[in-house]
Amino acid sequence: MRIVSKKKIVDYYSDHAMSKTALEVWYKKVSKSFWENLNDLKQDYLRADYVGNNRVVFSIKGNNYRLIAIIIYVSQKVYIRWIGTYAEYDKTDVKNI
Numbered sequence: 001m002r003i004v005s006k007k008k009i010v011d012y013y014s015d016h017a018m019s020k021t022a023l024e025v026w027y028k029k030v031s032k033s034f035w036e037n038l039n040d041l042k043q044d045y046l047r048a049d050y051v052g053n054n055r056v057v058f059s060i061k062g063n064n065y066r067l068i069a070i071i072i073y074v075s076q077k078v079y080i081r082w083i084g085t086y087a088e089y090d091k092t093d094v095k096n097i
Contacts, residue, residue, distance in 0.1 A: 022064075
């Protein structure tokens with residue numbers, strides 16, 4: 001998968017240092033993945049959830065953080081839309097982010 005921009009990850013962990021290692025691990029794993037559909041993704045990330053509107057929510061660092069991404073399987077692209085804490089996620093309209 002091609003993650004279109006790493007900048008959102010770097011920007012987030014620049015302000016939230018405790019998330020850096022977990023987000024870097026996520027980035028490396030996703031970058032090496034080839035997913036054709038949600039079932040393929042779920043083989044790598046059992047706790048990832050499809051929330052509609054092409055968005056998938058990943059639990060990061062034991063569910064301390066959440067990452068919302070748009071995944072386009074045909075073009076093998078991942079667009080990071082949002083990163084935040086679990087508490088912030090609960091206040092977020094995930095389908096429209």
